[in-house]
Amino acid sequence: DIQMTQSPSSLSASVGDGVTITCRASQSIVSYVNWYQQKPGKAPTLLIYSASSLQSGVPLRFRGSGSGTDFTLTIDSLQPEDFATYYCQQTFRTPHTFGLGTKLEF
Amino acid sequence: QMQLQESGSGLVKPSQTLSLTCAVSGGSMDTGGFPWSWIRQPPGKGLECLGYIYPSGSTYYNPSLLGRVTMSKDGSKNHLSLKLNSVTAADTAVYYCARATMVHAFDIWGQGTMVTVSS
Numbered sequence: 001d002i003q004m005t006q007s008p009s010s011l012s013a014s015v016g017d018g019v020t021i022t023c024r025a026s027q028s029i030v031s032y033v034n035w036y037q038q039k040p041g042k043a044p045t046l047l048i049y050s051a052s053s054l055q056s057g058v059p060l061r062f063r064g065s066g067s068g069t070d071f072t073l074t075i076d077s078l079q080p081e082d083f084a085t086y087y088c089q090q091t092f093r094t095p096h097t098f099g100l101g102t103k104l105e106f
Numbered sequence: 107q108m109q110l111q112e113s114g115s116g117l118v119k120p121s122q123t124l125s126l127t128c129a130v131s132g133g134s135m136d137t138g139g140f141p142w143s144w145i146r147q148p149p150g151k152g153l154e155c156l157g158y159i160y161p162s163g164s165t166y167y168n169p170s171l172l173g174r175v176t177m178s179k180d181g182s183k184n185h186l187s188l189k190l191n192s193v194t195a196a197d198t199a200v201y202y203c204a205r206a207t208m209v210h211a212f213d214i215w216g217q218g219t220m221v222t223v224s225s
Contacts, residue, residue, distance in 0.1 A: 034210075034212075036153075042217075043216065043217055044212070046211055049207065055211075055213065087153060089155075089212075091209060094168075095155060096210055098152055098153040098154070099152070101152055
């Protein structure tokens with residue numbers, strides 16, 4: 001299986017900060033990476049697909065980049081509603097696997 | 107706007123079969139040719155994709171489930187089903203159904219249903 005290693009596992013930030021979360025794949029996955037946001041007790045929501053495409057309705061402060069094995073999710077100017085857990089997912093090869101998550105905290 | 111709602115047994119005894127249904131509303135599940143999936147999340151842990159069911163009815167299952175899983179769909183009732191047999195405590199999780207896009211990104215999720223495996 002392709003392993004997706006996310007870092008950091010947790011991150012402290014403040015409203016207005018910019019943050020970057022990284023995800024490294026155990027082999028090249030081209031651009032087959034998606035990013036999700038999950039709030040406590042809720043289902044994940046899709047933010048970014050195919051490494052850099054913004055899902056409809058997602059604010060422009062969310063940006064995805066990368067290709068091959070290294071990917072980043074950047075959030076510009078954090079808003080209070082952005083404090084959540086973020087997951088990357090590879091869909092290059094089955095089984096489609098997720099990273100362990102990055103918890104973004106105050 | 108399409109919505110998904112999971113339902114089923116919340117408590118299952120070890121070695122028995124977990125059965126869940128996902129009702130699709132706000133549109134036909136057969137429109138658009140999208141795959142459908144079940145994803146689970148053990149308490150306090152990450153996400154695991156259990157597999158897919160495609161518009162044709164063909165399926166892909168995560169090998170980690172060791173052949174214990176069956177996914178099906180009924181377009182006339184607009185719902186999906188998941189069966190997982192021979193469950194153990196390790197199958198305790200929140201189970202989500204989700205629609206996948208053509209690049210297998212999950213763009214619509216149900217709210218999830220908690221299933222506990224315990225005697």
